[in-house]
Amino acid sequence: MELILLPLLFGIVSFFIPGRWGRISSLLFAAISLVAVTVKLFYFQPDVKEYFVNNTGTYVLGMTFNMAIDGLGILMLGLSNLVIFLVALSNFNREEASKPSFNGLLFLMQFGLNGVFAAEDGILFYMFWELTLIPVFLMLYWYGAKENHKNLLTFFLYTLFGSLFMLLAILAWGAYTPSYDYNKLMYAAVPSQYVCWIFTGFLLAFAVKIPLFPFHTWQPPTYSTAPMAGTMLLSAIMLKMALFGMIKWMIPLSYSALKFWQLPVIILGIIGILYGAVIALRENNMRKVFAFASISHLGLIAAGIMIFSFDALMGSIIQMVNHSLIAVGLFLCADIATNRFGTSDLQQMGGLAKVAPRFGFWFAVTVLIALSVPLTAGFIGEFLLIKAVFEYQAVFGILAALTLVLGAVYMIRAYQMSSMGAPKITNVADLHWNEMLVLALVAVLAVFLGLYPNGIISLVKPSIQHMLENVQDTTNLIK
């Protein structure tokens, strides 16, 4: 319970902590919730669902306000707390961290995220889902590049627009059950001709958020103009809500429509892998390179989720966690490089590793993690995902594996253009301690999960298996 409410309290308090203390308090708050969730994670029994709120009756309009976490839920909760902590830590030496509103929004965001991952009620899920949009929007609006408010509006309306279809889908589903409780929704006898529409509603919301090709156009301009914290929040954790939503809500609830949507979405995912990678090959804006790389990575994860087999889901979940880590790492490095050179144009950069050796080293490590080399979590994740896609359809697998090659090209190109060659600047500050700590944490976690993926797997295995059995039951029910 405290996991959900603490960030809310922190958020409200942060609005009143004046600048000088703000950055310290926000780091402290983030650390407290991270510790709380870590402790929880260690003592968690993955084979039972732990309820925070469990109403058997219903309230207004069928809402129950039920909240619970299972293995997948606690993993995502841990991830969101971790990302918030890393965001707070990497902002520590930046001026945003001394703004009360910035810190307040950060924790309100965390409140929303935790709610999304714990919601056990359709309407509550939607409410938290939309709640996360507001802090991030305001953060981008107040702290982002001023000239780009048009992009921001596109982003806001686009995602809001997508989510409306999800609300419709949830409401439609609810019409056939007494309440919006997850378990009730799961076993609702929805006429089969509507299931596909409901699936579509969810899919639109998630496709915009992930973003899946061709719904991604809001993403690169937003990532490249947002403040660093905003980009990190968006890519490292907000889009994971959509992937999580696919696993927990969209597919189990409307499983019989999976047959219809499986192939199209996998194809979109594969297109996204190639599309993002091919653009990233020639893109000269460093942040946009990583933005398109993100589209490429997420296409594979989405394809894996749509395959919806145990192996593929495991790969997707590991890769989700890994992607959060590399998103934080890469966007931090991009921001540092941009700050030092005064531009995010790769062609005007060069030789940063020579003048800032610590940056050169940790950026190289981050790039290697992003390339999913063995010993990192990405290797296990991509291994499972490409294997699943390959077994689903060999040609898709081969196309998906092109990401291994193209990824090497654009990632190393970004590193090489920014950090190798003769230095184009002199006298720059190397990594600040907090930035180095962030990159080191990212690396340690990625390597830890690469060596011990069994940790994540044993945590989420019961809930995923339960889910896979349940969907079989419900499908029989409808037929």
Add this chain to the structure above:
Amino acid sequence: MGFSTIVYILLLLPLLGGLTNGLFGKHLPKQFSGALGTGVIFSAFLCVLMLFNHVNEPVQIDLCNILRFDSFSLEINFLIDQLSVWMSLIITGIGTLIHLFSMGYMKEDEGYYKFFTYLNLFIFAMLILVLGGNYFVLFFGWEGVGICSFLLIGFHYSDPVKGISNSLAARKAFVMNRIGDAGLIFALFMLLSTFGTLNFVDISERLSEGVSMHHLTVLGITLCLFLAATGKSAQIPLFTWLPDAMAGPTPVSALIHAATMVTAGIYLVARSNFLFELAPLTQDIVLYIGIATSLFAAFMALRQNDIKKVLAYSTVSQLGLMVVALGLGAYTVAIFHVTTHAFFKALLFLGSGSVIHGMHHEQDIRKMGGLKKVMPITHWTFLIGTLAISGFPLLSGFYSKDEIIGHLFDQNPVLYGVIMVSVLMTAIYMFRLYFLTFHGTFRGTQSTWEHVHESPWTMTLPLVILSVFSALGGLLNLPGLFFHEGAHWLSGYLHGAPGMHNIVHETPNFSTTLGLMAVASALSIGVLAWAYQNYVRRGSVAKSDEALNGWEKLSNRKLYWDEWYDWMVVKPIEWLGFQTNHTVEERGLKSGISGLGMLTGKAGNALRKLQNGYVSSYLSWMVIGMILLVVFYLLNGN
């Protein structure tokens, strides 16, 4: 000490050496960094010797399980058998000498400790590669050596003149290897779904028990494995990175791009012999790729003027020969050539390093000449290396090449003729290189000449040791003409590895062997005489690049291979990237969506007016309301 203890110590030594240098190297004196780096590799070599003394049956050492699913699991284990121990001997043995050499060669470099860190980590990854007990662990090492190779090729990435081209060469090597890695990944997938395990021992046992496999599956697996091998071992179509990789410091070229890493592909195929034996079509492809690579690379080497580039193409060509042996099913012969090649090619590269060091980083042989007077040790050892690689009678290369040629002659006399052309060209470019560098008169500037010097002992000692091995390495696997009991020792030894004993080994008969040897010797001596006549007596000197035409230009420009790739692959993909970004993304998708967005925006405006007109206050009320609701029910729910 048990096997497993030795193996763990063996693996930990280079890792710890690398980490120590990496973490504290900046504060350590140079001599200490170098001595530490060299010392750990030498100790590792001693460990391998202990293994070498004890190895009998293949022993699998299980460490842990990384991933356990119902359908498959990914394990970390190591396999100690004759093949892995032999490869480890080469890696740590040659590795020690090259570390020692680097202590002298890199003395002036500010990144001294970094260099030893990377080298040690490379040895670690390479040992993981060859000691791995399954394809999964092999892949760890496979990627690891790729990363170290990337770091070392781009070692001088911030050089004001060559920094960019160095880092481009590093990137090219990494990307081309990644194409091969993708092949290896698919081989892993197919092996997993066919056997449910990746262990070499298990797969070879299953196959010898006669598990039936669809011939297309075997074909797919072996082709994917071979694709991986063409990446690492620089075969057509993925060979073009290796000549560029010469941008790295010379000891790196000797260790990684001649003696060890590039033979990983040969090792992979030899290790997978049980699979390749079931895929005759793949074996043919392997054979023809090997022949083509050997021929083309030898041709390209004829008119190269950078001392290291000549050796690089020669490496590609020799690797082609090893691949020929693999295609013929003569796996042990391929490993024999790996061994002798490691001796003489490491020797030649280190020799060229000594020359470059003495010449103060001049690499163009047109500006050398007459160096034998000032660099006697380098000269004599280089001569031995040259003789060995060009198949001069009774030196190591003579035996190992002859064995490959003999097998080829048995199978297909026409192809024998083709490969002899490659062998002939090898002798031609090697003697050209030798005579132009060490004989005749010095062609550089007077001031350079005054500073040319012989290298310090740390550099010449490895040269001497390697030259002894290059000369006598043939004893490992004598053809069995004279001493029957000592013959084919290495082949017999390697037969203990999984799958190898199933392979029937037909050695060519006495008179054929003798005849082939005579032809090869005649060829090598003939070329030596011709080259002496041409380059020393007539003093013929390599022309400048502009003066070349006809075949010489083709050879010098590497048959325009890079340009072909540029036009056929790189340019189209870059064009695609550009067009996708500017046409599809910006003009197509984005304007379409923003049109939609504008519509929504207008609708939003209209809606907003219905409220009090301030979006922020509307939002705040929504947030506050939601929060209150949630808090209420959360508290209530407990």
